[in-house]
Amino acid sequence: MKTLTFLSRHAPFGTSNAKACLDMVLASAVFEQQVNYIFMDEGVWQLVRGHEPAGIHAKNTMAALQALELYGVENIFALEESLTERNLTLAHLQIPVRLCTRAELSSLIKTSDVVTAL
Amino acid sequence: MSTLHIVSSSPFDSNAFSSALKTASQGDAILLIENGVYAAVDALQIDNLMSGAMPDITHYVLTEDVDARALPRLRNNIAKVDYAGFVALVCQHHNSVSWN
Amino acid sequence: MIISVMVTGSPVSQQSAQTALSFCQAALSAGHQIYRVFFYEDAVQLGSALNVAPQDERNLNAAWSEFIKQYQLDAVICVASALKRGILNDSEASRYQKPAANLAEGFDISGLGQWVDACLNSDRVVSFGA
Numbered sequence: 001m002k003t004l005t006f007l008s009r010h011a012p013f014g015t016s017n018a019k020a021c022l023d024m025v026l027a028s029a030v031f032e033q034q035v036n037y038i039f040m041d042e043g044v045w046q047l048v049r050g051h052e053p054a055g056i057h058a059k060n061t062m063a064a065l066q067a068l069e070l071y072g073v074e075n076i077f078a079l080e081e082s083l084t085e086r087n088l089t090l091a092h093l094q095i096p097v098r099l100c101t102r103a104e105l106s107s108l109i110k111t112s113d114v115v116t117a118l
Numbered sequence: 119m120s121t122l123h124i125v126s127s128s129p130f131d132s133n134a135f136s137s138a139l140k141t142a143s144q145g146d147a148i149l150l151i152e153n154g155v156y157a158a159v160d161a162l163q164i165d166n167l168m169s170g171a172m173p174d175i176t177h178y179v180l181t182e183d184v185d186a187r188a189l190p191r192l193r194n195n196i197a198k199v200d201y202a203g204f205v206a207l208v209c210q211h212h213n214s215v216s217w218n
Numbered sequence: 219m220i221i222s223v224m225v226t227g228s229p230v231s232q233q234s235a236q237t238a239l240s241f242c243q244a245a246l247s248a249g250h251q252i253y254r255v256f257f258y259e260d261a262v263q264l265g266s267a268l269n270v271a272p273q274d275e276r277n278l279n280a281a282w283s284e285f286i287k288q289y290q291l292d293a294v295i296c297v298a299s300a301l302k303r304g305i306l307n308d309s310e311a312s313r314y315q316k317p318a319a320n321l322a323e324g325f326d327i328s329g330l331g332q333w334v335d336a337c338l339n340s341d342r343v344v345s346f347g348a
Contacts, residue, residue: 002337002338004334009137016259020226020258020259020299023298023330024330024333027329027330027331027334028334030331030334031331031334031335031338033338040137041133041137081140102140102141103143106141106142106143107143109121109141109213110119110121110143111119113213113337114213114337114343115121115214115215116224116345117217117218124344126233151237152233152234200244201240201241201243201244205241205244205245205248208221208245208344209250209341213343214342214343214345216344216345216346216347218227
């Protein structure tokens with residue numbers, strides 16, 4: 001088993017990066033690898049509750065994020081600094097995540113076999 | 119255990135370089151490629167970003183991308199590598215992160 | 219070392235697919251082995267055999283296809299990304315009743331599991347573009 005870490009750094013809508021990252025996370029989980037899923041930079045917007053993307057004809061990925069635990073993805077983090085910069089707190093988020101500091105992010109990267117930033 | 123951070127977007131229009139710089143820890147290296155090489159120019163805005171970075175991070179820039187863009191003057195302490203050097207850096211570090 | 223590469227950037231509007239090709243060539247020259255190249259998101263456009271490059275511009279699709287054939291590399295295009303962008307092999311074209319297939323020589327179409335497999339079987343994995 002390897003440790004695969006994903007840094008999701010892009011906003012939920014507007015580009016396909018967020019969905020592309022989520023699909024890689026799910027594939028890694030299906031293959032029973034140790035997965036770290038880290039939301040940082042613009043990626044933290046993916047976690048905010050209340051998305052209603054019907055008007056822009058985009059898929060709501062929140063259901064998939066909520067199902068991560070069923071796939072065995074338990075290590076879900078949000079970079080605290082990125083939340084703070086955007087005036088967000090845990091109360092704004094739809095799914096339970098662990099806050100991580102920049103130093104914890106660095107050490108998660110250090111202990112990973114493969115890191116993918118999307 | 120160390121990480122190679124590969125930055126491919128310009129620091130003047132993306133937070134890729136700044137994010138890599140803040141995340142890199144001691145012993146890591148940053149390699150600037152494609153439009154990421156604009157982070158190698160000697161400019162005040164880059165100095166400001168650099169001032170918050172960990173010491174002991176080695177900075178490299180991909181020669182082919184620098185030459186293509188006619189960068190005026192590179193900041194100090196940045197080493198040029200070609201593609202063979204890029205491959206060597208990937209092998210020397212136990213993993214890599216591509217910041218776009 | 220055993221290296222795998224993931225390419226995500228569009229070959230038409232981004233530099234990353236060229237950077238990835240130059241990197242792979244340098245890796246082989248240095249005596250390393252490439253386990254797999256995985257094309258994801260816009261990079262799957264590299265698998266089209268139908269692109270036409272202007273005469274004075276590099277045809278990156280052709281360059282990648284030649285490189286893959288020359289070294290008999292395992293080159294996998296993500297099926298979900300490919301179908302959305304109209305890159306089809308014969309079986310996908312007939313499954314979805316499309317008028318033609320256009321997958322270039324040397325490429326295979328498969329799932330993200332192939333990328334996970336590459337992670338498991340490689341000493342290093344490097345991503346290009348996003």
